[in-house]
Amino acid sequence: MRFSQLLGQLSQVVENTPCDLAADPEIGGAAALDQATGGQLSFLEPGNALAAALAATGASAVLLPVDADLQHQASERGLAWVALADPRLGFAEALEALYPRRPLPAGVHPSAVLDPSVQLGEAVHVAAHVVIGAAVSIGSGSTLHPGVVLYDDVQLGEGCEIHANAVLHPGSRLGRACVVHSNAVIGSEGFGFVPTAAGWRKMPQTGLVVLEDGVEVGCGSTIDRPSVGETRIGAGSKIDNLVHVGHGVVTGRDCALAAQVGIAGGARLGNGVILAGQVGVANKAVIGDRAIASSKSGIHGEVAAGEVVSGYPAIPNRLWLRCSAAFNKLPEMAKTLRQLRNSAN
Amino acid sequence: MRFSQLLGQLSQVVENTPCDLAADPEIGGAAALDQATGGQLSFLEPGNALAAALAATGASAVLLPVDADLQHQASERGLAWVALADPRLGFAEALEALYPRRPLPAGVHPSAVLDPSVQLGEAVHVAAHVVIGAAVSIGSGSTLHPGVVLYDDVQLGEGCEIHANAVLHPGSRLGRACVVHSNAVIGSEGFGFVPTAAGWRKMPQTGLVVLEDGVEVGCGSTIDRPSVGETRIGAGSKIDNLVHVGHGVVTGRDCALAAQVGIAGGARLGNGVILAGQVGVANKAVIGDRAIASSKSGIHGEVAAGEVVSGYPAIPNRLWLRCSAAFNKLPEMAKTLRQLRNSAN
């Protein structure tokens, strides 16, 4: 599509948005600024290190930040451009326009195996080799990719997408527009065992797993159901690949859990909490709204709202940076200490 | 069921067990003490912080510890109760009674694909889209959920349960009553490669993976087979989600491995070893009976029986707690050290 048409797809483009259509190039794809070739769209964020790439990019059009110098430079090079407060958001919208998703046709593949009690909404796509148990309801417009297994007693809201070979266990309750990626497992039994003289005895896990509207769960991630009560992921929260969420965990809205995060049973996260890769959260820890944990940190106890923590056990990030710097000088410190002690004797 | 009936299901209830049936309420479910509502059973453990919740609980019946004050308080509130040495164990048994598992009917779903050589015990349930290779035997009373794949040369004992989309590779040998959760992989090839001038050359992995009786493997966990010999998980051991067990690892009985633990090839664990979440165990490390590693610790070399270790590299927990506390004061220590050195000059 022409660049001018693409602009019509961007929510930030209004009447007086600064832009230069140049020759209004045909845009057939998108790429990073330093990799783009003719006919491609790229974008540049404020302060991004790629700014230098603008001088040499092969892109035909660029989404720029609001920056007169960059705009001037782009026009000089004959590039089509538009200046946006949030070029990254514009790029997301442009990618949706340039790479539209092929909607899958409604219907149930003949190889799928559905219990007669299944309640299907309108326009549901059930792919090959899907298996659905009893007392399951699927909201309208949902898509189940091949090999998905829904055990008994599962409920999906409207517009959910469950990717290939994912498994949802009894007690799974998904809101609207949830996405479960390939090979993820929702509602599996929490890891609850009672120590007895005869070894570990399983505590039955009979509770629910609730994914509120718009939750996304990455490939291979697992969200366990509790013995009683519920595990709950707040609306709009996004979970990356290979994340483990233990039984009875509750998170607020719009949390982001990066890959390989592990959250032990009963932990509580507020709204907008961000956990970077490989973070661990202990049993019953409590993390306040908008707190951030940097990668590999391990959280016990409480983290206050808005705090940024690092390390294991996690401490405020600023303190941790200083402690880590000092750690690297421990051999020197030990040496100095020995010298002082010896001269003191 | 009535509370009095439920008591009949609890192994710890004998003739003179202290209890108060109150109005012998009908019990239809269970919940945590601070979340329970009418008609629900709850429980309280000795010293549990929830004790205060007893005064306000909506539960109709409670499993209490042996504690005269709590018993008196429950009777005052009109709650039905029983006092048990291990209320948690009682709660596990009560959940089993209140939420009985629907037995799956014996039989092979017509969409399942079985090699003609498969030996099925009695009352085996083979669900839709299961695939079973040659030279496989399945013990009586076992359940294979939808999408399970058993390669050739797999043996399951009696009463095993393999959850949806799990995969068992050649050389997998499961004892009685093993549970493999969804998307777990047993018997995959160990990560063995020989460095050569032409790159990594695969070491064939031809050994066995043995899960002794009562072993449970969590969702998405992987247990590799070795080049020769066996990988062995001791009877009664429980493995949580997303755990990796490398080739040739051997564990004793009743170990518990929490989520995202990783154990490298050839490590040896004794009986009753507990590894908390995200613990790593290096190649050929040796961990003694009943040792415990706290979350995120990394173990090389040897850990003595009964020891509790933490940190990376793991050291005794008590020492680690003191070292970690000192770590957080490193900037101060460095400053003091500078001052002392300066005044010494």
Added chain:
Amino acid sequence: MRFSQLLGQLSQVVENTPCDLAADPEIGGAAALDQATGGQLSFLEPGNALAAALAATGASAVLLPVDADLQHQASERGLAWVALADPRLGFAEALEALYPRRPLPAGVHPSAVLDPSVQLGEAVHVAAHVVIGAAVSIGSGSTLHPGVVLYDDVQLGEGCEIHANAVLHPGSRLGRACVVHSNAVIGSEGFGFVPTAAGWRKMPQTGLVVLEDGVEVGCGSTIDRPSVGETRIGAGSKIDNLVHVGHGVVTGRDCALAAQVGIAGGARLGNGVILAGQVGVANKAVIGDRAIASSKSGIHGEVAAGEVVSGYPAIPNRLWLRCSAAFNKLPEMAKTLRQLRNSAN
């Protein structure tokens, strides 16, 4: 097969390779030196701690290093042996000869569901319940095990093997002789979201995942596709189980990533990089050729070619070993420091 026949399968055995056929025993299997029994082959590497086991091994034949003492000892015990520069490589070749893999017959199982547009090379094995989307091509001699799902727009080179229940998403491009193990996911959407006032908005992930020739991806591992451009794993690289590779990561040739490694978006690895278990690599980190990171280390920024790093944040291994040793003495150091300060006052 006879030991003499087996020697014919070993690439390092030439005319004058030192050996002793002894009674040229029939070899029916292989085992570790301290576990082998009659009729089995074993091996011993230079400097291996198992050398003492040679005196008592039940093996009938041994692959030895070039070491006159060991050779003499083996002959004294009546063992058949051959001396090789790389006994481990010989053992890999011997295992291939002793445990030949049964080739799977060409053909498509009737339960598989293939889009009419699928292009199958010669001698492709498509097992039960496989699902293949539109615009997919499968190279000759490839094997798809049961339950594999290929979305639309996937390309596999010749001789690929995709294990049970693995999933390949659009944009996956596999070279020749790639192996994807059970339940791995290739080409899933990268974890890209734009923060907006209304919550996280998905950045479409429209790029490619390229696995060059000979790449192997472990069970449950996930390799994400980027928004634009490509994620690329260099030829001959081997990835263990439960590894996460983020969107836009590029690795060189012959890398080895151990279990539970996580690599965040946009990181760059050179050739021959080795990451031990549970290592984390941050966004856009750059790791030079043949660098090694020991287990659990966390890498930000840059690691120079050939460097060995440890810890979090990762520092040179030698420094880290000294710092870690000092860490364990922090309580003593703090005490000494207090004493010096007190006596200075």
